[in-house]
Amino acid sequence: MAKSVISLYDVRRYYMMGDFIVKALDGVSLAIEEGEFTAIMGPSGSGKSTLMNLIGCLDTPTDGIIQIDGEGTMGMSEAELAFVRNQKVGFIFQQFNLLGKINALENVMTPLLYAGGVGIRERRERAKFALERVGLADRMHHRPNELSGGQKQRVAIARALVNNPSILLADEPTGALDTTTGRQILELFEEINSEGRTVVLVTHDREIGMRCRRQIRLRDGKLEA
Amino acid sequence: MLWENIRLALKDMMASKLRTLLSLLGIVIGVASVIAILTLGESATKSITQSIVEGGLEMVTIFPNRSEKASTEFTEDFGEKLMANVKELKTVLPVNSSSATLRNGQNTTSASISGVLSTYADILDYKVASGAFFSLTDNLTSRQVVALGSTIAENLFPDGNAVGQYVSIQRNQAKSYLVVAVMESKDASFNLSFNNGIFIPYNTYAQRFIKPANVGSYVVRIADGADPLVVSDQISAYLDSLVGSDAYNLFSPASLAEMAEQITGTFSTFLSAIAAISLLVGGIGIMNIMLVSVAERTKEIGVRKAMGASPNTIRGQFITEAVVLTFTGGFIGIALGTLLSWLVTDLVDWHLHISYGSFLFAAGFSTLVGVFFGWYPAMKASKLDPIEALNYE
Ligand SMILES: Nc1ncnc2c1ncn2[C@@H]1O[C@H](COP(=O)(O)OP(=O)(O)O)[C@@H](O)[C@H]1O
Ligand SMILES: [Mg+2]
Numbered sequence: 001m002a003k004s005v006i007s008l009y010d011v012r013r014y015y016m017m018g019d020f021i022v023k024a025l026d027g028v029s030l031a032i033e034e035g036e037f038t039a040i041m042g043p044s045g046s047g048k049s050t051l052m053n054l055i056g057c058l059d060t061p062t063d064g065i066i067q068i069d070g071e072g073t074m075g076m077s078e079a080e081l082a083f084v085r086n087q088k089v090g091f092i093f094q095q096f097n098l099l100g101k102i103n104a105l106e107n108v109m110t111p112l113l114y115a116g117g118v119g120i121r122e123r124r125e126r127a128k129f130a131l132e133r134v135g136l137a138d139r140m141h142h143r144p145n146e147l148s149g150g151q152k153q154r155v156a157i158a159r160a161l162v163n164n165p166s167i168l169l170a171d172e173p174t175g176a177l178d179t180t181t182g183r184q185i186l187e188l189f190e191e192i193n194s195e196g197r198t199v200v201l202v203t204h205d206r207e208i209g210m211r212c213r214r215q216i217r218l219r220d221g222k223l224e225a
Numbered sequence: 226m227l228w229e230n231i232r233l234a235l236k237d238m239m240a241s242k243l244r245t246l247l248s249l250l251g252i253v254i255g256v257a258s259v260i261a262i263l264t265l266g267e268s269a270t271k272s273i274t275q276s277i278v279e280g281g282l283e284m285v286t287i288f289p290n291r292s293e294k295a296s297t298e299f300t301e302d303f304g305e306k307l308m309a310n311v312k313e314l315k316t317v318l319p320v321n322s323s324s325a326t327l328r329n330g331q332n333t334t335s336a337s338i339s340g341v342l343s344t345y346a347d348i349l350d351y352k353v354a355s356g357a358f359f360s361l362t363d364n365l366t367s368r369q370v371v372a373l374g375s376t377i378a379e380n381l382f383p384d385g386n387a388v389g390q391y392v393s394i395q396r397n398q399a400k401s402y403l404v405v406a407v408m409e410s411k412d413a414s415f416n417l418s419f420n421n422g423i424f425i426p427y428n429t430y431a432q433r434f435i436k437p438a439n440v441g442s443y444v445v446r447i448a449d450g451a452d453p454l455v456v457s458d459q460i461s462a463y464l465d466s467l468v469g470s471d472a473y474n475l476f477s478p479a480s481l482a483e484m485a486e487q488i489t490g491t492f493s494t495f496l497s498a499i500a501a502i503s504l505l506v507g508g509i510g511i512m513n514i515m516l517v518s519v520a521e522r523t524k525e526i527g528v529r530k531a532m533g534a535s536p537n538t539i540r541g542q543f544i545t546e547a548v549v550l551t552f553t554g555g556f557i558g559i560a561l562g563t564l565l566s567w568l569v570t571d572l573v574d575w576h577l578h579i580s581y582g583s584f585l586f587a588a589g590f591s592t593l594v595g596v597f598f599g600w601y602p603a604m605k606a607s608k609l610d611p612i613e614a615l616n617y618e
Contacts, residue, residue: 053612056531058530058531058611058612058615059611059612078535078536079535079536079537082530082533082534082535082536082538083533083535085530085531085532085533086532086533086534087533091531091532093615097524097527097528097531097615098528099525099528099529101236101237101240102236110529110532111532111533113226113229114529114532114533114534114535114538115533116226159532163533
């Protein structure tokens with residue numbers, strides 16, 4: 001049996017909104033194995049982003065256990081969580097979230113900076129390589145506002161890949177793109193997955209969902225059977 | 226990482242130049258004032274010292290205080306003794322002085338009267354305008370001759386031609402003195418006044434005026450080429466060992482320079498303290514701009530955290546930014562302060578003395594201001610919640 005790179009046991013994420021509690025995630029347990037290509041689907045507000053943020057260690061659960069690469073994240077310090085975000089997962093957002101003041105290459109180099117101990121030359125080489133990998137070798141020195149949506153998302157993917165994480169998380173990566181571009185991005189994810197990397201993506205698009213080997217459905221913070 | 230942070234900070238500063246400049250104003254003004262005050266203080270001290278040394282003609286004046294010790298040591302022989310004990314002295318001249326009223330016909334004036342040796346004028350480089358300074362013989366025979374300072378001569382002989390005439394000097398009883406010389410005008414140098422003085426032979430003074438228990442003062446001429454400051458210190462040291470520091474007063478370039486240094490030193494310390502307050506105000510300006518920067522870049526901070534920046538890293542980034550800001554401000558301030566000092570010293574004709582120590586101090590201090598006032602905004606940035614920061618719009 002393949003090993004689980006992501007495991008959740010009865011994970012809850014509650015928000016206190018004045019007097020009442022919003023149960024964004026209400027007891028989710030699941031395991032995702034190495035090399036899986038998983039789509040998370042569900043209506044708006046069902047807790048998809050909350051789940052992704054928890055897996056990506058951007059957020060911590062109110063209750064429950066999360067293991068990334070077999071390691072529990074409970075009780076980790078901010079610095080330790082930052083290390084997991086840097087080394088183990090690559091996160092891709094709907095709105096790209098590139099740094100606007102620096103060019104594509106520098107954006108992709110940034111996670112390597114936080115990895116520590118990687119010299120500037122190696123950072124540049126690896127970032128170049130990652131950009132070539134996503135087909136953007138000729139746009140390296142462009143700033144984000146000089147790139148199309150699809151190109152921006154490719155830069156974001158290169159940035160997520162540059163530290164060579166075993167898990168790629170993408171929260172509605174095609175949500176801000178037209179259908180054709182979205183499909184190209186999806187193909188890129190399929191390629192990345194075919195190299196053995198675990199990919200989890202959130203999508204509204206049924207067609208995209210169907211192309212993923214596994215689908216997980218959320219409703220009101222719970223997994224649908 | 227540090228270089229990366231510095232590069233980032235510089236990039237951000239360049240992106241909003243006007244804002245950067247305005248936020249730096251406090252630091253710039255603070256540092257510039259401190260530098261200008263310290264540099265000008267130092268330059269003033271050096272210039273005053275220089276003019277004392279140059280204008281003071283390598284003179285040291287010793288004034289014995291009335292005391293038992295003084296009356297036994299400060300005799301006519303003291304000069305020889307001093308020269309035997311302190312090297313690099315050219316001459317030691319005993320001088321007795323008091324004041325007297327002078328009259329020529331209807332004209333009267335008061336003057337300081339000094340009994341001096343015949344070499345006095347030569348050694349002090351005090352030039353004769355007409356006639357000739359009295360001679361060794363005049364002194365040995367205690368003749369009643371007088372050399373008049375320029376102001377005195379003008380007062381008593383408005384029509385000129387004083388030489389060869391007689392003036393009456395009133396001291397208990399009036400005596401007539403033959404005017405042998407009228408001196409040229411000469412600026413008073415510390416404790417020796419010339420233009421308002423008259424000079425009679427040392428022995429004549431001793432005979433005609435009440436002879437004091439000890440010699441009134443000694444004018445010491447330091448040897449050419451010797452460092453007056455060093456030699457006057459040696460004289461003080463010798464006198465301290467001979468009679469103790471209470472038994473005399475010494476007026477020398479050294480003591481005056483020291484006084485000048487003390488006064489300008491106190492003054493510039495005081496002013497610097499005031500200027501340092503403006504540095505603090507500048508620091509608050511930096512804190513303000515950093516807080517604005519953190520708020521504006523909340524999203525960026527979220528993105529960086531999502532990519533794996535630890536709280537320490539974020540804090541480091543913002544502290545570095547604050548330090549780069551204040552250091553730049555300090556640098557501009559140093560340049561501006563030095564320029565200002567240069568303009569002022571040029572205007573008042575002082576020698577510009579640049580104090581590199583104050584540069585280091587200013588650079589160090591502005592770095593500290595950056596760390597201190599950048600700390601709180603940087604802490605704030607480092608503690609932002611990644612998700613909240615990412616969703617900030
Ligand atoms: N910071 C928050 N404070 C309060 N409620 C929140 C917060 N974040 C998410 N929620 C709520 O949690 C639920 C799930 O949100 P989310 O995970 O973003 O849904 P999805 O991504 O599936 O659209 C929603 O009802 C949302 O309003
Ligand atoms: Mg969402």
